[in-house]
Amino acid sequence: xxxxxxxxxxxxxxxxxxxxxxxxxxxxxxxxxxxxxxxxxxxxxxxxxxxxxxxxxxxxxxxxxxxxxxxxxxxxxxxxxxxxxxxxxxxxxxxxxxxxxxxxxxxxxxxxxxxxxxxxxxxxxxxxxxxxxxxxxxxxxxxxxxxxxxxxxxxxxxxxxxxxxxxxxxxxxxxxxxxxxxxxxxxxxxxxxxxxxxxxxxxxxxxxxxxxxxxxxxxxxxxxxxxxxxxx
Amino acid sequence: xxxxxxxxxxxxxxxxxxxxxxxxxxxxxxxxxxxxxxxxxxxxxxxxxxxxxxxxxxxxxxxxxxxxxxxxxxxxxxxxxxxxxxxxxxxxxxxxxxxxxxxxxxxxxxxxxxxxxxxxxxxxxxxxxxxxxxxxxxxxxxxxxxxxxxxxxxxxxxxxxxxxxxxxxxxxxxxxxxxxxxxxxxxxxxxxxxxxxxxxxxxxxxxxxxxxxxxxxxxxxxxxxxxxxxxxxxxxxxxxxxxxxxxxxxxxxxxxxxxxxxxxxxxxxxxxxxxxxxxxxxx
Numbered sequence: 001x002x003x004x005x006x007x008x009x010x011x012x013x014x015x016x017x018x019x020x021x022x023x024x025x026x027x028x029x030x031x032x033x034x035x036x037x038x039x040x041x042x043x044x045x046x047x048x049x050x051x052x053x054x055x056x057x058x059x060x061x062x063x064x065x066x067x068x069x070x071x072x073x074x075x076x077x078x079x080x081x082x083x084x085x086x087x088x089x090x091x092x093x094x095x096x097x098x099x100x101x102x103x104x105x106x107x108x109x110x111x112x113x114x115x116x117x118x119x120x121x122x123x124x125x126x127x128x129x130x131x132x133x134x135x136x137x138x139x140x141x142x143x144x145x146x147x148x149x150x151x152x153x154x155x156x157x158x159x160x161x162x163x164x165x166x167x168x169x170x171x172x173x174x175x176x177x178x179x180x181x182x183x184x185x186x187x188x189x190x191x192x193x194x195x196x197x198x199x200x201x202x203x204x205x206x207x208x209x210x211x212x213x214x215x216x217x218x219x220x221x222x223x224x225x226x227x228x229x230x231x232x
Numbered sequence: 233x234x235x236x237x238x239x240x241x242x243x244x245x246x247x248x249x250x251x252x253x254x255x256x257x258x259x260x261x262x263x264x265x266x267x268x269x270x271x272x273x274x275x276x277x278x279x280x281x282x283x284x285x286x287x288x289x290x291x292x293x294x295x296x297x298x299x300x301x302x303x304x305x306x307x308x309x310x311x312x313x314x315x316x317x318x319x320x321x322x323x324x325x326x327x328x329x330x331x332x333x334x335x336x337x338x339x340x341x342x343x344x345x346x347x348x349x350x351x352x353x354x355x356x357x358x359x360x361x362x363x364x365x366x367x368x369x370x371x372x373x374x375x376x377x378x379x380x381x382x383x384x385x386x387x388x389x390x391x392x393x394x395x396x397x398x399x400x401x402x403x404x405x406x407x408x409x410x411x412x413x414x415x416x417x418x419x420x421x422x423x424x425x426x427x428x429x430x431x432x433x434x435x436x437x438x439x440x441x442x443x444x445x446x447x448x449x450x451x452x453x454x455x456x457x458x459x460x461x462x463x464x465x466x467x468x469x470x471x472x473x474x475x476x477x478x479x480x481x482x483x484x485x486x487x488x489x490x491x492x493x494x495x496x497x498x499x500x501x502x503x504x505x506x507x508x509x510x511x512x513x514x515x
Contacts, residue, residue: 050406070409079410086407088400099400102411103393148412 001026001183002047002078002152007056009046015054016042017207022185024152029174029184031194031215033228034204040187041083043204044156048080049073060151075103077151083160085141089130093121096129096140100147113180114143117173135166142173153177154185159193171197191228195219203228235365236486237479242371244478245378246436248471250451251458252385253429259402259465259514260422261316261415263327267307267335269451270342271427275300275434276351276443277342289353297431304427307334308420316419339448349445351438374436378471381432385467398422402465453494457501463514473512 002024010016017039024030034040045051047058049070057066058073065073074080088096097114098106115122118139124132129140138158145153158174159167171193178184178197188194195201195215203211203224211221218224254268265271279296283289311334315327342349357369389395401408401415408415433451437443462473477497484496504511 048410050409069414071412071414074410074412082406082410086404086410088403088407090403091396091399095396098393099396099408099411099413102397102413105393144411 001061002185003057003059004043004047005057005059007043007046007058008054009042009051010054011042011051015207017046017204018055020056020204020209022202022209024183024185026183027178027181028200029178029186029198031191031198031201032185032187032204033191033194033201033218033224034187034189035227036189038204039207040204041156042207044080044082044154044185044187047073047154048078050080074148077148078154079145079148079150079152080154081141081145081156081158083157085137087129087137087140087144089128091129092125093127093129093132093140094125096144097121097125097147100144102148106147110147110149114146117146117176118143134161135163135170138162138170139173142170146177152183152185154187156187157189158186159188159190167193191224234363236482238362238365238367240479240482241475242367242375242478243481244475245375245471246433246474247454247458247478248462248474249378249381249429249436250433250455251462251474252382252467252470253426253433254452254455255459255462255464255466255470256398256422257419257426258459260398260419261327262324263312263315263331264324264456264459265426266328266331266452267338268331268426268430268455269448269453270335270338271300271303271430272433272437272451273342273443273445273448274303274338275431276438277346277349277445279353279434279438280346280349280351293353293435296434297428300431300434301424301427303338304430305420305424307331308423312419312423316416335448335452339446343445346445350442351434352442353435353438355439368440370439374439377432377436381429382467382471389467394418394421399465454497457497459511460501461504461511463511466511466513469511469513476512 004020004022007020008015008018020043032040042051046053049068052067057064059065060076060078063076065076088099097111120136121139121143124136132140158170162170174184174197186194186198195218198215200214201218202209254265257263257265275296278299279292282292282295311330315323315330318326355370355373359366359368360372389399397413398418400413401418405415434443458470458473458477461477462469477500480500481493481497485493
């Protein structure tokens with residue numbers, strides 16, 4: 001479904017990532033693993049169109065999206081949930097969800113799906129987004145992204161800043177989404193959590209893909225175990 | 233006292249209408265359009281010229297509003313493009329410089345071509361008594377138009393999908409792009425709306441007295457004050473600030489003297505920046 005090939009991107013002429021090849025198939029969950037500063041966010045921003053790629057291509061369902069502006073990529077079916085969430089703080093939770101469907105009016109079915117996934121959001125729908133707790137804001141960010149009925153959902157560090165218990169709940173919700181058939185691309189520093197949801201993963205190091213394989217392979221890989229799983 | 237307050241409210245609604253076009257553009261991208269007053273004047277001169285050719289007042293007014301909106305769109309598509317490519321302070325600064333330049337060019341051309349240009353729309357009729365105070369028909373009509381515009385804008389931004397989109401850009405531009413909103417397109421539409429509002433200001437201002445070709449910078453100054461006091465990007469804030477400032481203006485003109493009013497209004501703006509930098513209803 002998503003094919004990223006030879007992608008290079010960065011800031012002020014400096015390349016942060018280079019030669020990135022990533023593939024995500026329909027219905028799959030894929031993890032991008034890497035330490036802080038490895039280039040995960042740069043990769044996601046380049047796919048989402050928030051950052052112009054310097055080289056390479058981004059193709060979704062055989063449609064070339066390279067160098068399209070972010071709003072076109074969003075409308076083409078890629079929903080990106082950044083780590084900073086970028087919610088609309090002075091609007092109600094419900095308005096945030098409604099805007100997720102822009103430029104369409106939200107359909108009841110999708111709204112119910114989001115509320116089923118996160119019952120907490122239903123309880124708080126009249127509350128201003130800026131007054132929600134970190135975990136609730138993360139749920140809202142995912143909910144807003146789902147309102148567009150995306151083909152692919154990209155999540156950058158969905159558990160950053162969340163208490164371990166809430167991070168666990170967040171990942172259970174992702175499991176639920178996967179069962180519904182959603183295609184996922186997840187960047188995560190908490191490698192065990194990421195590998196528990198994903199079928200496959202890529203290890204990003206210093207802006208390049210260092211390793212790739214199934215979650216089981218990565219889980220057993222001595223380098224991955226040493227670097228990310230805290231096993232000597 | 234009643235008459236002074238009522239005068240202040242009428243003046244304040246005019247202030248609100250003047251400020252709302254500037255505050256929307258500012259809220260959406262951090263650009264203070266210093267050519268705003270000159271766009272008002274351009275609208276007024278178009279109405280004047282067309283009326284001199286014998287076109288009916290209402291049709292002339294519509295043409296004036298369209299002309300002001302057209303010039304605004306032209307500015308957005310040319311001058312403002314490099315401005316929106318910048319971010320933060322650089323955008324603000326470049327926006328100030330370029331719109332100031334546009335103000336001089338538009339104002340200069342109009343003054344050169346129509347040195348004695350002035351628009352006065354005579355609304356005939358006996359003064360109407362409001363709670364015992366006789367009010368001129370022209371300024372009452374101006375107030376009605378201002379209130380109608382406020383109502384339409386509030387409904388538009390509150391209820392429509394596009395209106396929500398505009399508010400979302402004001403709150404988080406990256407978030408807006410991620411949900412599929414094109415900020416450049418929305419900014420062009422809002423710039424056009426702001427121009428149309430400037431055209432409406434030209435009409436309402438000339439209903440209570442002649443609007444002269446050199447009034448541009450004065451109008452911009454008042455619009456700036458309303459923007460600062462009302463809070464950026466807030467329609468309700470602009471009208472609330474307008475009415476408050478209008479009443480303050482009337483009271484100080486009546487009890488102290490006309491000479492002091494501009495200083496007091498500027499003082500109100502300065503005080504707002506010190507006490508409540510985001511304005512009355514700004515985010």
